[in-house]
Amino acid sequence: MKKYLILILLLILISLVIKASNETYIQAMSSEIARLEKAATIEDLQRCANAFARIQGIHPNEWHPLYYSSLAYTYMGFMTNGGLEAKDKYFAEAKRLVDRAAGLSSGNSEIMALKGFVLMGELSADPQSRGADMGAITLQTLEKAAALNPNNPRALILLAQMEYGTSQFFGQSTEKACKLAKTSSELFNQEKAKNRNNMLEPRWGKEMIEQLVGACENAP
Structure with a gap:
């Protein structure tokens, strides 16, 4: 009887430790996500990326820290004025991290959408030389993200941006892109x-949604 009581107490103790660990993880992640949302400089974004890396080191089986660290590096790639080499360096790190996140959570629409966002960054860094090769791959990635979850507003707005840019480049109607943008806004x-x-x-x-919806509404 005493052995069973000890076993029960141990199970209760383990449960409490796991619960406390989860609560600490959620609190730390929530705090850093809030900082990421307010980040205004590359230095701010780098601090967020470093913080997510530390959290991921403690919780190696969680995909969210990798995801948000990748998002921070993606933002850095878009924000930097350091030229193509600097942009590619940030996007390469973003790609490495999002691929690791995908390894922990397969078939995840959010991760696939972020992959597409990283590809958009690489494409925008040098559109003249990369457009022919990367345009179709980027579009396919975002279409896959939307297929995995048709209600994911990030997948749809990124897809809408690609559609809008392609339509403008070829002088075609932006109606499809604008419909996607409106749907994304509603879902958001x-x-x-x-x-x-x-x-x-x-x-x-x-x-992103507000900018594209506004462009569609103000289009002649």
């Missing part, structure tokens, strides 16, 4: 209105 508002139990899930993309 629905997502925001939900009572979300997991605050770690991605919620970025509002500014």
